[in-house]
Amino acid sequence: MCNKMIQNATMTVTQMINSDDGRKQLKKLFMLCDDIDVSNKNDVSNFYTSLSGNFEGIVQYNKDNRAFEGAVGTNITIDTLCGIMTQSGPQLLAIERYAQVNALLMRAYKQKCLDFSYDNMITELKSTDWTSSAGEGGRQWTYQTCTEFGFFQTSDLENQPFGKYFPLSFWTQQCTDIFGTKFTEEMLNAGINRTNENYGAYGLKVSRVVFPNGSIDPWHALGVTKDLSTNATAIYINGTAHCANMYPETPRDLPQLIAARQAIAKKIAIWLQETP
Numbered sequence: 459m460c461n462k463m464i465q466n467a468t469m470t471v472t473q474m475i476n477s478d479d480g481r482k483q484l485k486k487l488f489m490l491c492d493d494i495d496v497s498n499k500n501d502v503s504n505f506y507t508s509l510s511g512n513f514e515g516i517v518q519y520n521k522d523n524r525a526f527e528g529a530v531g532t533n534i535t536i537d538t539l540c541g542i543m544t545q546s547g548p549q550l551l552a553i554e555r556y557a558q559v560n561a562l563l564m565r566a567y568k569q570k571c572l573d574f575s576y577d578n579m580i581t582e583l584k585s586t587d588w589t590s591s592a593g594e595g596g597r598q599w600t601y602q603t604c605t606e607f608g609f610f611q612t613s614d615l616e617n618q619p620f621g622k623y624f625p626l627s628f629w630t631q632q633c634t635d636i637f638g639t640k641f642t643e644e645m646l647n648a649g650i651n652r653t654n655e656n657y658g659a660y661g662l663k664v665s666r667v668v669f670p671n672g673s674i675d676p677w678h679a680l681g682v683t684k685d686l687s688t689n690a691t692a693i694y695i696n697g698t699a700h701c702a703n704m705y706p707e708t709p710r711d712l713p714q715l716i717a718a719r720q721a722i723a724k725k726i727a728i729w730l731q732e733t734p
Contacts (some may be wrong), residue, residue: 459544463552475502488572489571491571500631506624516534517699523708604636605646607649610626669692689729693722696714
């Protein structure tokens with residue numbers, strides 16, 4: 459039901475964005491910093507990614523114990539967002555609920571308006587100042603995925619509710635715009651091949667390694683979720699998100715998370731006692 463409501467909201471956004479009056483309504487609904495210029499395809503794509511990003515970040519870190527490190531909005535969960543999208547009571551349109559989700563995240567991050575400018579985003583990610591927002595890791599991660607992984611959150615998958623407006627080409631263009639003209643899709647493909655060759659790709663051969671993954675973490679699709687050998691084991695933690703096992707314990711931890719931490723500690727202790 460939640461996905462269906464998101465899909466309905468996305469369809470309405472797409473209808474509204476094609477008229478002057480609709481764009482004015484979108485600006486008001488989503489508290490946009492600027493008018494939407496449909497001739498600027500990068501801005502339009504970035505607008506759609508901003509709306510999908512409201513869900514992506516919450517899903518990735520759902521209920522992770524990140525508050526200790528000063529993370530914002532840790533009380534906002536999948537249940538929170540889907541509760542807004544599917545709540546009973548006032549008969550709100552799907553797009554109005556979608557806007558409420560956006561407003562909630564903007565309040566959490568103390569944003570006065572939603573900046574969907576592609577150029578502003580690129581300028582931010584070009585900054586090498588330690589005090590810049592990109593200096594916290596956004597630029598570094600972008601560089602790594604532009605040169606080693608190609609792990610982009612595109613809209614190319616058929617079965618998803620966020621539309622088709624931020625395809626792979628939108629992300630590879632960012633690599634070029636942020637880091638320079640040599641950072642092309644061809645260079646990226648070569649980097650991905652090098653990464654797979656260095657680390658073994660699907661034929662990974664390692665020992666004394668534990669591969670924890672959370673079932674809710676979208677990145678588990680790229681992880682090792684089945685044992686490779688007795689000394690390279692996967693621990694699949696149902697009901698947890700990104701790196702949940704690496705955060706401090708809380709009284710609210712799921713039993714399977716507690717068991718995963720214990721299993722990891724036990725394996726590492728055994729390996730440390732073994733002769734190299």
